[in-house]
Amino acid sequence: MRSFGAQFKEYRESYLNITQTEAAAALNMKKESLSQYERDHRNFPPEDYKLAREIFQIPDDYFIAMVTGVPLKSVRAKEQSLPEVTKDLRVSYQDHFLEQFEDVILQNDEMRELIALVALLDKKYQRQLLNTFKGFTSLYQNEITKNERLKKELDECKRQSKA
Known part of the structure; x- marks a missing residue:
């Protein structure tokens, strides 16, 4: 079974295409801490699961797979191709990112x-x-x-x- 940290890394890299630094900043943690979670050197804090889900707009089915250790590529495999899923998730995250930092840019x-x-x-x-x-x-x-x-x-x- 894959850990939440390893699953999060796959989601971050394969579906959102964002850097570890960007993800760590969004989660308000050090890049080194996130790296340890993603490499299974430390356990991803369960209290941060919900935060990661909200910040990165992780859909229910992917989130459940991440928590249970089910390979992410098996989620929605029959409904959409991976490029379509990846594009949808990336656009959703980018929209959320722009909303989150809009004030910094505009003001x-x-x-x-x-x-x-x-x-x-x-x-x-x-x-x-x-x-x-x-x-x-x-x-x-x-x-x-x-x-x-x-x-x-x-x-x-x-x-x-x-x-």
């Missing part, structure tokens, strides 16, 4: 400008720029985490010195 001049600038580039350069941007974002997040940790330690030291 942020810099985001709209960035999207417009990236759209002007060739596909090759789009990927290069966006991968560079992801790298900078990761460094930035690490610095924020480090600064927050240092601030907590400093506050704790101040509190202890007053006592």
